[in-house]
Amino acid sequence: MSLKNVIAPFSAWARAVQKPFTVPTAETFRPGADRYRGWHINDTEQCIGCGTCSDICQNSAIDMKPVDEPNKGDSGLRPLVDYGRCCWCALCVDVCPSGSLGLSSNYIWIDRDPDVFRYIPGVDRKEWDSDEKGWRKDDGFNLVDPDRVPMPMMMPVEDRVKTWAEVVLGYTEAEARAEAARCVECGLCVAACPAHMHIPDYIAAIRDGHYDVAVNHIYDNNPLPEMCGKVCTRRCEDVCSIGVNGDPLAIRWLKRFATEQFSDLSAVLSHEQPQIGTGKSVAVIGGGPGGLTTAFYLAVRGFKVTVFEALPQVGGATFFGIPKYRFPLGSLEKQIKLMTDWGVEIKTNHKVEPDEFKQLQQDYDAIYIGTGLLKPSSLRAEGEDLPGVMPAIEMLIDHHLGKTVEVGQHVVVVGGGNVAIDAARISRRLGAEVTIAYRRRLEDMPADYEEIEDAEAEGVHLMTQNIPLRVEQLPGGRLDFIWGPAEMISEGGGRPRPKLIEGIENHLAVDKVIVAIGQKPDLRWLPADVAEQISNSWGGITCDENGMTAAPGVFAGGDLVNSTADAISAIADGLKAVDGIINYLGLGTKP
Amino acid sequence: MFDINHGNLDDSPDVGQEIVRRIHDRFGDFPARFQKADLVRLDVPQKDIIPVLSWLRTETPFVQLTHLTAVDWLEDGQFELMYLVTAPDLMVSLHLCVRLDRAKAEAESVFNLWLQAETYEQEINEMFGIHFPGSPRQGVPFILEGWRDMPPMRRDFDTVAYCDRTHPVRPGREHQDSRVYVGRKFGEKGYLK
Numbered sequence: 001m002s003l004k005n006v007i008a009p010f011s012a013w014a015r016a017v018q019k020p021f022t023v024p025t026a027e028t029f030r031p032g033a034d035r036y037r038g039w040h041i042n043d044t045e046q047c048i049g050c051g052t053c054s055d056i057c058q059n060s061a062i063d064m065k066p067v068d069e070p071n072k073g074d075s076g077l078r079p080l081v082d083y084g085r086c087c088w089c090a091l092c093v094d095v096c097p098s099g100s101l102g103l104s105s106n107y108i109w110i111d112r113d114p115d116v117f118r119y120i121p122g123v124d125r126k127e128w129d130s131d132e133k134g135w136r137k138d139d140g141f142n143l144v145d146p147d148r149v150p151m152p153m154m155m156p157v158e159d160r161v162k163t164w165a166e167v168v169l170g171y172t173e174a175e176a177r178a179e180a181a182r183c184v185e186c187g188l189c190v191a192a193c194p195a196h197m198h199i200p201d202y203i204a205a206i207r208d209g210h211y212d213v214a215v216n217h218i219y220d221n222n223p224l225p226e227m228c229g230k231v232c233t234r235r236c237e238d239v240c241s242i243g244v245n246g247d248p249l250a251i252r253w254l255k256r257f258a259t260e261q262f263s264d265l266s267a268v269l270s271h272e273q274p275q276i277g278t279g280k281s282v283a284v285i286g287g288g289p290g291g292l293t294t295a296f297y298l299a300v301r302g303f304k305v306t307v308f309e310a311l312p313q314v315g316g317a318t319f320f321g322i323p324k325y326r327f328p329l330g331s332l333e334k335q336i337k338l339m340t341d342w343g344v345e346i347k348t349n350h351k352v353e354p355d356e357f358k359q360l361q362q363d364y365d366a367i368y369i370g371t372g373l374l375k376p377s378s379l380r381a382e383g384e385d386l387p388g389v390m391p392a393i394e395m396l397i398d399h400h401l402g403k404t405v406e407v408g409q410h411v412v413v414v415g416g417g418n419v420a421i422d423a424a425r426i427s428r429r430l431g432a433e434v435t436i437a438y439r440r441r442l443e444d445m446p447a448d449y450e451e452i453e454d455a456e457a458e459g460v461h462l463m464t465q466n467i468p469l470r471v472e473q474l475p476g477g478r479l480d481f482i483w484g485p486a487e488m489i490s491e492g493g494g495r496p497r498p499k500l501i502e503g504i505e506n507h508l509a510v511d512k513v514i515v516a517i518g519q520k521p522d523l524r525w526l527p528a529d530v531a532e533q534i535s536n537s538w539g540g541i542t543c544d545e546n547g548m549t550a551a552p553g554v555f556a557g558g559d560l561v562n563s564t565a566d567a568i569s570a571i572a573d574g575l576k577a578v579d580g581i582i583n584y585l586g587l588g589t590k591p
Numbered sequence: 592m593f594d595i596n597h598g599n600l601d602d603s604p605d606v607g608q609e610i611v612r613r614i615h616d617r618f619g620d621f622p623a624r625f626q627k628a629d630l631v632r633l634d635v636p637q638k639d640i641i642p643v644l645s646w647l648r649t650e651t652p653f654v655q656l657t658h659l660t661a662v663d664w665l666e667d668g669q670f671e672l673m674y675l676v677t678a679p680d681l682m683v684s685l686h687l688c689v690r691l692d693r694a695k696a697e698a699e700s701v702f703n704l705w706l707q708a709e710t711y712e713q714e715i716n717e718m719f720g721i722h723f724p725g726s727p728r729q730g731v732p733f734i735l736e737g738w739r740d741m742p743p744m745r746r747d748f749d750t751v752a753y754c755d756r757t758h759p760v761r762p763g764r765e766h767q768d769s770r771v772y773v774g775r776k777f778g779e780k781g782y783l784k
């Protein structure tokens with residue numbers, strides 16, 4: 001200890017008789033300058049709880065606190081600032097992706113208790129909450145790049161409709177790493193992904209160039225990630241915090257990049273799962289994404305799993321529905337190969353019929369049903385049975401099974417989902433002029449926005465607010481597609497609904513009318529008593545929280561169970577069934 | 592043309608261009624960038640910086656040192672000193688930038704040209720650990736009393752670690768990492784690992 005330290009208390013005493021160095025509080029309040037950096041304010045409605053403010057703070061002055069239950073797009077956390085550490089650098093404000101955070105111009109706050117100088121701005125109300133002045137992020141100023149690295153296309157758009165080749169080229173290594181570097185790792189995407197994939201972890205691994213690590217994160221809860229990397233509905237991107245004021249991270253393209261780095265997946269993937277399923281067998285009926293997920297992760301645990309698939313190839317709608325220019329067959333086969341390499345037995349061209357189902361119940365310890373939606377919804381307009389009016393799903397299946405599909409010179413596709421867009425773009429490639437007729441507005445279309453853009457770029461003509469009235473036969477085999485315009489009406493706060501404007505009839509002469517207004521489950525392959533027992537009012541199957549139907553030991557998932565009807569939801573259902581089957585067989589709660 | 596040394600620089604249609612031309616003629620072809628109508632940036636080698644600054648101070652209207660600061664180019668192994676020299680009558684400034692060897696971290700003082708450089712050099716000395724031999728208040732604390740750590744504006748200074756060491760986290764502080772929190776709340780799970 002130095003001499004100075006010893007005498008310090010005494011020199012402090014000596015000051016006791018001097019005039020104090022401190023000054024009394026300003027009697028008149030002097031407002032801070034326009035861009036003064038005072039106490040924090042936060043618009044908590046706009047804040048998404050991403051925690052980026054907390055991450056960037058070089059003084060660890062910000063804690064994230066739960067203030068609400070999390071939902072998709074909002075963690076429910078809000079920043080709490082500890083002024084024992086804050087240095088008012090405003091980095092937190094400058095980085096905030098939602099733009100909700102600011103510093104007020106107020107800088108005076110007096111209290112005897114030092115512990116009060118921490119609060120959750122916007123939640124713990126303060127008198128400066130509505131201060132218009134102070135520090136805000138400048139318009140156009142961003143610490144994180146708001147612009148997505150554009151995805152290069154394989155060929156100019158005019159050539160695309162001449163081939164079945166994949167349209168999207170994929171990122172180069174440099175592009176992928178630059179895109180990955182935009183991620184702030186908030187994890188909001190994890191909530192939005194139905195399978196809760198480890199998104200920030202694989203993006204960070206891509207950024208660092210560790211693609212093997214990325215792929216191991218990716219396969220940890222998705223056995224068809226290359227498919228998802230090409231065609232996923234990417235709910236994750238809808239909630240990306242960078243997307244609030246910029247382009248969301250290209251999560252789908254990054255996943256695609258990582259999985260495409262390896263042609264032999266077993267060489268990079270590994271697992272150490274205990275073989276809890278040894279001696280147990282599970283039958284999976286329907287080789288769609290949901291069934292394949294259940295099969296894969298059970299096989300990894302030592303179960304004997306057999307997949308029964310009616311078609312010559314598994315993949316479900318991702319094989320027979322999604323066009324090859326979006327999801328090439330080779331990519332599907334590569335992912336299926338890993339499954340068979342790791343023990344999944346696949347029986348194709350094997351449609352399960354009622355009697356066989358009963359037998360499977362005897363022979364297997366559990367059953368998973370994932371037979372999807374194969375029955376087309378009808379047009380419900382006069383003339384729907386005329387030759388030339390065809391369901392999109394049948395046309396797609398025929399096409400993907402290599403049968404010749406005649407579309408003629410001009411087709412109209414009725415619908416606005418992915419199935420409609422795919423039928424339209426396939427028809428373009430088969431040489432037809434294509435018009436899409438959709439009941440609602442462009443912004444209401446359930447199809448992926450990039451799919452819609454691609455379709456338009458390939459010359460598909462979009463007609464919205466279009467209600468089919470009837471189809472009539474024209475001389476020479478053509479069809480008259482008769483439709484009326486619709487107006488959008490909002491009732492009771494729900495999404496606006498199209499209403500036919502009576503008295504107007506428009507005509508479109510076409511060769512084919514392709515109907516893509518939805519598919520329904522077809523459970524006729526089940527024994528009548530089982531179908532009765534497990535099906536619900538819309539013809540689908542209802543499951544409990546473990547993915548089990550009303551029939552003990554019979555699990556189900558995918559399009560015929562969930563309401564979202566996309567590949568990743570089917571995969572999530574498949575994961576749920578993995579846990580459910582393990583629990584049902586009393587093999588432990590932890591997979 | 593006009594003669595910069597006789598004060599009629601203010602007639603120049605573009606004072607910035609003219610002064611750069613003069614510097615180029617006299618000292619060498621340093622890279623110049625016109626940052627704004629009233630601001631020109633010049634990258635000057637270390638051996639030339641004092642002659643350029645002395646000449647500006649004594650023989651041109653650029654008589655005022657408006658600012659002196661530094662940047663740490665950690666990856667390049669260099670520091671950069673940035674002198675902002677202004678011609679007050681013309682309202683034009685020169686940004687003279689010079690790179691130094693980071694390991695040596697030493698530069699000649701301009702205290703003899705501008706008295707106020709003493710304060711800038713004291714601050715840079717404290718914040719970046721760059722030494723200006725002969726400058727009056729080197730090593731005298733500027734705003735950091737009793738500082739014992741690495742100069743805090745050096746980029747290899749770990750601010751968070753320093754903060755954690757010196758301002759211990761107050762009791763009752765708890766932080767939820769959003770990525771971990773969201774995963775837990777939504778039942779994020781792995782099936783291979």
Ligand SMILES: Cc1cc2nc3c(=O)[nH]c(=O)nc-3n(C[C@H](O)[C@H](O)[C@H](O)COP(=O)(O)OP(=O)(O)OC[C@H]3O[C@@H](n4cnc5c(N)ncnc54)[C@H](O)[C@@H]3O)c2cc1C
Pocket residue numbers: 231232233285286287288289290291308309310311314315316317318321322323350351352353370371372373374393396418419422525557558559560565566567568570
């Ligand atoms: C044209 C089209 C485009 C799509 N585009 C996208 C997209 O871009 N992104 C996206 O995420 N999703 C898309 N989807 C939806 C997605 O493909 C499905 O949500 C997903 O495949 C559903 O998976 P599933 O597990 O329910 O089984 P499904 O994929 O529906 O597969 C069911 C399987 O069961 C088989 N089967 C039926 N009955 C029997 C039986 N009795 N015995 C044996 N096998 C049987 C069928 O042959 C089929 O292979 C698209 C669907 C279609 C049709």
Ligand code: SF4
Pocket residue numbers: 042046047048049050051052053054077078079095096097098099100101
């Ligand atoms: S960075 Fe902005 S949006 Fe994210 S938690 Fe902080 S204040 Fe909220």
Ligand code: SF4
Pocket residue numbers: 056057058059060061062081085086087088089090091092093
């Ligand atoms: S102003 Fe700076 S020190 Fe204060 S909380 Fe924000 S980032 Fe941290």
